[in-house]
Amino acid sequence: MFQHGIDFDVVRGTEDASAAPRSDLNTSKSLSPGANLPSNDAQRRTERSPGSFAYSQEYRTIENIMQESTRNNSGHPTFHQSFDAMFGNTDAFPLSVGSVPTSVTSGHPPAVQILQLWQIYINNVDPLIKIIHVPTFQAQIIGASADLSNIPKPLEALMFGIYSMSVLSLADEEAQNMFDESKAVLLSKYHRSMQQALVNAEYMRSSELMVLQAYLLYLFSVRSFTDPRSLFCLTGIAVRIATRMGLHRDGSHCRLSPFETEQRRRLWWQITILDERIAELTGLATTTLLSPDTDCSLPLNVNDTDLHSHVKAPPTARINATETTFSLTRIELTIGPTPSGIRCRPDPQAAGTKRPHDIEGYFAYMETTYLQHCDPDIPVHLFTHLMTRLSLCRLRVVNFMSRGSPTTDLDETEYDRLFIAAIKMLEYTTEICTNKDLSGFIWYMYMHVPMPGCIFLASELQRRTTGEICERAWKALRDYFNNGGLGCNFQSPVHSAIANMLLKAWYGHDEAERLQGRAAQPPELIVLLRQRLRKKLTGHPGRERIPTADVSHASEAIQEPWGQPQESVDSASGMLPSEQRIDMWTGLPEYTEIDCPQLLQYGMFEGLDNGSWLDFTGEGDASL
Numbered sequence: 283m284f285q286h287g288i289d290f291d292v293v294r295g296t297e298d299a300s301a302a303p304r305s306d307l308n309t310s311k312s313l314s315p316g317a318n319l320p321s322n323d324a325q326r327r328t329e330r331s332p333g334s335f336a337y338s339q340e341y342r343t344i345e346n347i348m349q350e351s352t353r354n355n356s357g358h359p360t361f362h363q364s365f366d367a368m369f370g371n372t373d374a375f376p377l378s379v380g381s382v383p384t385s386v387t388s389g390h391p392p393a394v395q396i397l398q399l400w401q402i403y404i405n406n407v408d409p410l411i412k413i414i415h416v417p418t419f420q421a422q423i424i425g426a427s428a429d430l431s432n433i434p435k436p437l438e439a440l441m442f443g444i445y446s447m448s449v450l451s452l453a454d455e456e457a458q459n460m461f462d463e464s465k466a467v468l469l470s471k472y473h474r475s476m477q478q479a480l481v482n483a484e485y486m487r488s489s490e491l492m493v494l495q496a497y498l499l500y501l502f503s504v505r506s507f508t509d510p511r512s513l514f515c516l517t518g519i520a521v522r523i524a525t526r527m528g529l530h531r532d533g534s535h536c537r538l539s540p541f542e543t544e545q546r547r548r549l550w551w552q553i554t555i556l557d558e559r560i561a562e563l564t565g566l567a568t569t570t571l572l573s574p575d576t577d578c579s580l581p582l583n584v585n586d587t588d589l590h591s592h593v594k595a596p597p598t599a600r601i602n603a604t605e606t607t608f609s610l611t612r613i614e615l616t617i618g619p620t621p622s623g624i625r626c627r628p629d630p631q632a633a634g635t636k637r638p639h640d641i642e643g644y645f646a647y648m649e650t651t652y653l654q655h656c657d658p659d660i661p662v663h664l665f666t667h668l669m670t671r672l673s674l675c676r677l678r679v680v681n682f683m684s685r686g687s688p689t690t691d692l693d694e695t696e697y698d699r700l701f702i703a704a705i706k707m708l709e710y711t712t713e714i715c716t717n718k719d720l721s722g723f724i725w726y727m728y729m730h731v732p733m734p735g736c737i738f739l740a741s742e743l744q745r746r747t748t749g750e751i752c753e754r755a756w757k758a759l760r761d762y763f764n765n766g767g768l769g770c771n772f773q774s775p776v777h778s779a780i781a782n783m784l785l786k787a788w789y790g791h792d793e794a795e796r797l798q799g800r801a802a803q804p805p806e807l808i809v810l811l812r813q814r815l816r817k818k819l820t821g822h823p824g825r826e827r828i829p830t831a832d833v834s835h836a837s838e839a840i841q842e843p844w845g846q847p848q849e850s851v852d853s854a855s856g857m858l859p860s861e862q863r864i865d866m867w868t869g870l871p872e873y874t875e876i877d878c879p880q881l882l883q884y885g886m887f888e889g890l891d892n893g894s895w896l897d898f899t900g901e902g903d904a905s906l
Contacts (some may be wrong), residue, residue: 306641360824381454383482386640387430389447389475395461396427399448406451406722407444409662411502412609413495413549413630414440415541417640418585435483442476450503451725469503476500480874486519489527491545495518498553505556506728510563517557524553530576540596547581548606551613558616559729579607580613603655611652615673619644641681668720672710672732675703679734701742701751707735708758716765732762738782743787747794759784760805781811806836 331734390396404416423441426433434443449457449468457465480500483493497520505513524530529550535542582588585605588597619638639646651669656663682700713733714720739755746752788808795802803814 283535284575284647296494297713298534308646338484343732371660384478385443385473386479386482387433389442389471389478390430391461393427393430396423396445398442398460399445402448402451402722403444406725407447409498409605410608410665410723410726411447411552412606413498413545413552415545415589418591434495436488436490439479439483439485439496440492440499442472442479442635443496443503444836446472446476447499451722453721453724473500473504476503486523488523491542491549494523494527495531495549497523498549498556500853501556505560506741510560514560514564517553517560520553521557524550529553530573530578532578534579534596535577539591540593541591543596544582544589546585547578548609550898551581552577555612555616563729570809582612583607601650601655603660603663604868605655607652607656607664608669611666614648614652615670615677644677648674662723663718663725665720668710668714669726669730670712670732672707673704675710676732676734678703679707679738683734683738697742698751700738701746701755704735704738704742705751705755707732707738708762712758712761712765715725736762736780742788744783744790747787747790752791756805760807763805781814784808785811872876 292481391399395664400420408414408416408695419440421901422437423444426441428439434583449461449465449472452465453462454465457463457468461468476496480493480497483490483496483499488494502515508516528536529546533539533546535620538546575847582597583604583606584597584600588600588604615639617637619641638647648670653667656667658664658667679700711727714727736759739759743752743755746755769897788804792802792804847879
């Protein structure tokens with residue numbers, strides 16, 4: 283249709299084309315469900331060449347999975363249902379609090395507890411989110427705790443942010459013992475007061491750095507309890523406020539003092555890190571890193587004692603590890619290596635420093651610049667070391683998984699390298715979660731679970747059925763499941779797909795071990811998966827047989843849905859005798875095929891929990 287000389291049909295066609303998923307993120311057009319698939323799992327394990335990868339060849343797109351999964355009455359696909367069930371309606375703030383200032387003085391804890399919470403913040407939070415200059419702020423919070431009725435509104439908002447983050451960093455038992463209230467009650471109380479304190483401080487239009495610091499702490503404190511879709515919008519508010527305040531432009535170009543310049547850098551980059559992470563969780567690619575107007579340099583590698591508000595010259599950056607080192611590693615990992623070398627323009631690093639373009643060079647750069655200076659006897663240094671190595675392994679695995687199409691340039695040596703990287707992701711996570719010295723930092727792991735490593739292992743273990751590296755992978759899965767299963771409790775087709783893949787992988791491992799005269803003892807992970815599968819299948823009369831139950835009941839006969847007994851389960855493996863074994867996969871959900879680039883785009887499913895995701899029935903705990 284032409285109007286005013288414009289062909290609007292062509293314009294609409296162009297818009298539709300531009301809205302379509304990028305070809306490098308969506309391979310669904312080149313894939314069709316079931317096309318050219320091997321007829322059975324054994325063929326899949328034996329016929330795949332070293333130069334191909336299962337994610338692109340054998341699995342449908344995640345988009346199809348979502349569209350074909352159970353929908354609710356509104357027609358929303360399953361991944362939206364997962365979010366809805368997990369978080370409920372959390373969209374109230376900032377709209378429901380209102381614009382009327384209301385005193386929150388009564389919401390403060392007693393003075394003794396204020397100082398206790400401040401010390402917890404210094405120990406557990408400040409080393410990981412370096413946005414407060416501790417020496418300067420300590421005098422302010424001590425003064426405020428002595429006169430709660432006259433606290434300046436920006437300072438009051440930040441104090442509630444400190445309370446919330448301090449409580450978040452504690453284990454449930456710690457919070458109860460310290461404050462005689464449950465962690466959930468404390469968080470709920472401080473979150474409500476913090477929202478009102480932000481409104482009182484007019485955070486939407488304030489230009490005070492302290493107010494934006496408070497809002498950022500609010501975002502960090504609610505991120506585990508807020509729907510990522512909502513959090514993405516709330517984080518956008520922080521980005522807009524920071525941009526309005528000019529934090530994206532480096533203070534050294536604006537004749538600001540070195541102290542203020544450094545404070546602005548620290549805050550801007552923490553906002554950027556959170557914005558990038560939430561964007562990944564919601565499958566979006568538009569973040570502050572892509573803004574061409576950003577020229578904010580990285581914070582200096584210095585301690586708080588190196589910064590003084592009255593000094594006119596900036597301090598000299600240190601070579602060794604400092605209080606800022608962990609934040610710097612997270613910034614570096616957020617920027618990451620790209621074909622152009624950087625993801626934001628101009629280069630935020632100091633003059634003369636160039637980030638490598640390739641992954642191997644980037645690994646060496648992180649090692650020599652940061653990790654070699656960390657002392658593992660210092661808890662925050664050890665955490666920095668483990669988290670950075672975990673993230674580098676994730677980078678290697680995700681880089682490979684994101685290629686989307688089968689590759690022909692990888693041999694078994696390279697596959698071994700990727701396989702070990704995936705294993706190390708779980709090993710590093712477990713080490714962090716089981717080290718008592720790092721217990722105060724566990725809160726940071728809630729949105730950094732090793733989902734790509736789990737996916738990679740679940741696929742590759744269907745091919746690698748025996749051997750030393752195979753045993754190491756199963757041990758890593760077992761240890762992670764038993765000790766390090768972090769994340770949010772919700773169900774999704776992706777978790778069911780991973781569970782299905784792991785069951786198939788264990789079936790192959792058990793077969794391979796039997797052929798060599800060995801009995802493989804199934805880990806608790808597999809036992810629980812079988813229990814969930816059995817529960818699923820017993821609700822479908824007409825099945826000829828059902829999979830096995832808990833190994834602890836291996837000597838008992840398993841009943842058919844209609845009351846016919848099966849033969850006893852093998853006590854060593856938890857499996858039926860081979861001559862009686864049936865196709866365990868006929869009753870599994872149809873969520874068995876994953877296209878990896880789409881899975882990575884739907885990064886919200888990194889809420890991998892050590893129990894809830896095993897529930898095939900959708901009846902798992904959806905609580906927080």
